[in-house]
Amino acid sequence: MSNDKPNSGAIRFDLQERSTYRFWLLVTQMQKCLAQFYVARIGRPANGWKIMMVAGRRAQVSAAEAGQLTDLEPDKVTRIVDQLVAQGLMIRTQESTDRRRVRLSLTAAGRRVYHQLDDVRRAIEIDFLGALAPRERATLYRLLDKLQARAAAMFSGQRPWAKYEIKAHLESGRGGRRDASAGDADARAGSGEP
Numbered sequence: 001m002s003n004d005k006p007n008s009g010a011i012r013f014d015l016q017e018r019s020t021y022r023f024w025l026l027v028t029q030m031q032k033c034l035a036q037f038y039v040a041r042i043g044r045p046a047n048g049w050k051i052m053m054v055a056g057r058r059a060q061v062s063a064a065e066a067g068q069l070t071d072l073e074p075d076k077v078t079r080i081v082d083q084l085v086a087q088g089l090m091i092r093t094q095e096s097t098d099r100r101r102v103r104l105s106l107t108a109a110g111r112r113v114y115h116q117l118d119d120v121r122r123a124i125e126i127d128f129l130g131a132l133a134p135r136e137r138a139t140l141y142r143l144l145d146k147l148q149a150r151a152a153a154m155f156s157g158q159r160p161w162a163k164y165e166i167k168a169h170l171e172s173g174r175g176g177r178r179d180a181s182a183g184d185a186d187a188r189a190g191s192g193e194p
Contacts, residue, residue: 030124037120042113043087045080047072049117052106055090056114060103089113 015021038049050070055061061069067077081104084090089110095101106114129137154160 030128033124034117034121038117041116042089045083047076048080048084048089051077051080051084051104052089052110052114052117053121055104055106056111056118060093060105063102063104066104084110 012018034049035046038052039046042048047070050072051066054066054069063074063077063081066072066081067074070077072080081090081092085092088107090104090106093103093105095103129140132140
């Protein structure tokens with residue numbers, strides 16, 4: 001990140017300065033830390049902590065809900081749940097009205113693991129946000145609320161990207177958009193940025 005910021009309020013497009021890339025880096029670092037803790041203390045699967053955190057917050061959760069809340073694909077959720085059940089951390093219960101629907105809940109051992117994970121997650125959050133003064137944290141939460149509301153509006157519907165494709169095409173036709181250099185395109189492609 002450069003210290004040369006002539007217009008600090010301008011939208012920054014360089015990879016290192018891009019908001020989504022920086023959010024992605026922060027999320028990835030925290031998730032990696034929690035996954036490493038989980039594997040070191042509990043074992044595989046590495047993404048098991050995500051399902052454990054969702055299931056620990058509710059008495060019961062469906063596999064579909066767990067997938068939505070963790071952004072894991074349904075087949076990954078199934079594999080992770082299979083392992084958690086085999087480890088004695090989770091149980092499946094079929095609903096009596098619809099036998100296709102399965103509810104997931106934690107066992108007593110699973111609840112103990114959940115509390116360990118939650119304690120570590122809380123400690124990470126306290127240390128991470130400790131870099132900000134209380135007033136700055138309040139501002140951060142307000143800004144995150146605004147960005148979440150904007151993202152919900154922007155990315156809803158069947159093809160939310162379509163309006164941006166058209167807009168980019170129109171801008172490039174007017175010469176209002178600079179072409180990305182090959183290096184910038186390579187950096188974007190390899191970054192894993194969402």
